[in-house]
Amino acid sequence: MPEGHTIHRLAGALTELFSGLRPTVTSPQGRFAQGAALLDGRVALPAHARGKHFFMPFYDEPGSVELGEDGPDWLHVHLGLYGSWSFDGDEHFIADETIGAPRRRIGEREIGADGTAGVWNPPLPRDTVRVRLEQDHGVADLTGPNQCRILDGGGVREVLRRLGPDPIRNDPGDREQFVALVRRRRTPVGQLVMDQAIAAGPGNIYRADCLWRVGINPFRPGSRVSEARLGALWDDLVGAMREGKRDGIILTNPPEFAPEDPLDEVDRRFAVYQRSGRPCWRCGTAVAEADMAGRRLFWCPGCQR
DNA sequence: CTCTGATGGCTAC
């Protein structure tokens, strides 16, 4: 599920649904019992996302804080490969970003014995739910995170120090920094794009499809890709990942190549990702697949130079 | 029912 666009989207959703409130925080699974007890009943402040990392500060009074500020206790979540948040609540518990979320249930009300609509009741959590945030109108359940812990401001800043520029933010200087970081390495550029110290947020899909979109061969050493082409790659990551955040889905096959009647979801959505053996949309060459540093890499040997 | 793989990343060797 989660490349960086998902985390930014979740930060928006959890901010909209919980910030300013004092959610009940529990750990149905038990593995975050101590952390949950520390956060329970305190004010959730607006959340932050950097790359694939999610941070939500909890404090004693409402407001908002800069990412990594001292004072609040920071809930830090990394979803890893298959962590996810799911939502359930009544019609008041809805954020743009929760639409399309897994196991989303909205507006379901129990029917009272007298036939009138009752109030929403929180569903029993699955026993793998690491954290449940609950307010009067709904719950957010976190399952399967790679990391879920409480940090102080210094702990947050330590995480941030290991992260490169985030294309979804695209702060001033980020583009130049990305280009410089790639060009000082001889590692294949396809590997560098997935290195969170070089760009924070892109995962296997954006790596494959954005390299295809700008025509870069993923095996080319970073030091041997021109500044101009790396700048174009950064710009493409910015555009593609912002679209992904907005739409809640990765759709990286450019419209001009989208088939009328796609064979399947993969052909509809992707350029080369998971399309090994199928013809390149641009040049017809069969899309290739290889292992790169333990992850599946997809590319077109015909037009990615 | 068992097995597999997935949009991630850390640590140890």
Added chain:
DNA sequence: TAGCCCTCAGAGT
């Protein structure tokens, strides 16, 4: 590079 962590849908038996 291998092993490990986290979960579960979907495929195979």
